Amino acid sequence: MLISPPDAPKLPSVSVSPSAEIVEGSSVTLTCSGDANPAANYTWYKENVDSPKASGQIFTITDFRAEHSGNYYCEAQNRIGRHNSTLQLIVVAGSSTTTMMINIIRLILLVLVSVLLLLFCLWMRKKKSLSSTTEPNEPIETVEMRELESDPDYTNISPLNRETAACGRSSE
Template sequence: MKCEYRYPNSKDGTITKVLEQFWITGNDHVSFATKKEYEGRVTNSCSRQKKRCTLRITDLKESDSAVYKFRFITNLLLGSYTGEPGIQLSVTDLHLTVSVQRKDSLNSILTLKCSSSCVLPPKSTYVWYENGQKINHDKSTYSINSDSLDSISCAVKGHEDFPAPLIYAPVSPSLSADPSADIFEGSSVTLRCSSEANPPANYTWYKKTKTSTLQPLSRGSEFPLNNIQSSDSGEYYCEAENQLGKRRSTNLNVDVKYPPRLPSVSVNPPGEIVVGGSVNLTCSSDANPAATYAWYKENTASPAADGPMLTIVNIRHEDGGNYYCEARNSRGQHNSTLQLIVVTSSATSAIAGSITFLLLVGLFVVAFFIFRKKMA
């Protein structure tokens, strides 16, 4: 695009000097060439002596369609000028559209149409490329089984250097988690799925289960998990799908960290413990990461045992009382208490009872004879 311009050599005794020369789009008074989408594609060649500028845009895109205007700024008061009405640039391209003609559990028959917004010569023919290979088909529409298709494109015959953008099934999706560090109970994490595909892919999220029946958890490229709980731990994956096919991602493990739950404690053998016997006190708690354990006897500072089990042998009466287990990990701790009851053995109790009974009987007999002697 070229523009020639004129301006007065001077005004009110001030010699005119051109300070800036650039091109704009629409009514924006800032050079469009400074925008990121035009980076490296725009050249503006100007000659102030000839008062002429030439704009060159390479690697044209349909988004470059716009009205382009030349603008220059001088040192004069109100000395900025824009060429009107500008130059209308329309960029067009071949388009490849896809529609599903028939879909069942076995296959999908796709109908593809190659079209352009350009006015093509009558009886134009086309060239088709399937999986990178030219095929023998010259019509504007083409039908194919999607199971045999990786990618496809088309061009107007005679203009093979300007093919339509390649369309293809999704490539293997990639998964990520934000944040990617440790995930703690009560926090939030967002799972993201992305896959290159044309047309763009639609995404469906699943959680791996032991059963074969899977229900979609969510749809979209992002899957937020808010106020996450331990039950949310597991392996997640997504499926990316467009009209040409479907691909599944690898699994992403979500490992939710949480403090120990209320420990469960048990006594073996259960019930009352006989003096001289042995007992095992066991503690367990659900936690992530796994909990470490310590056993304490009430009113003692030092642990009676480190680990989930406390074993007491040759039990004495003083071993009875309240014990508690402490389960701890990096997220917190939790305690549970149990009472250990120590009793004398049943055989010893029976002997002691018999001796006591005999002593009482003897005392009664002695007292009886003493009483009769006094009466006599």
């Protein structure tokens, strides 16, 4: 039987599930593994934090938040030596926040398009009403006079005062 000599842990392998970019509020599992003789003990640390976060090959963070973002490292240690590997975790905006923002943007766009469509319809209506009362190449003053002549109040005015009435009416 061949016995291998004791040695320090090899550089541990670290992985994260579901991914390195975690949606805010979700759960994330960090796993550390490596070869060592004798077997290694595993400890998880967060960079710039003195005390360990967890011990064991698996470290789970539930309800991941922005303050959880940063570099984590796993240290594999036995009586011969130690090695560590680092993993960076980044929180991304929660799916509910993203969905809410997209829905707000959609609503704003819908309102803007509706207002523009309403303004366009009003403009076309006004343009159509002007073109239906105007002959091609007919001056606007002639159209105004025709409208006044069909007005019962205007027809009761003497011919001398009609010009004054037309001027007063066009300024309204």
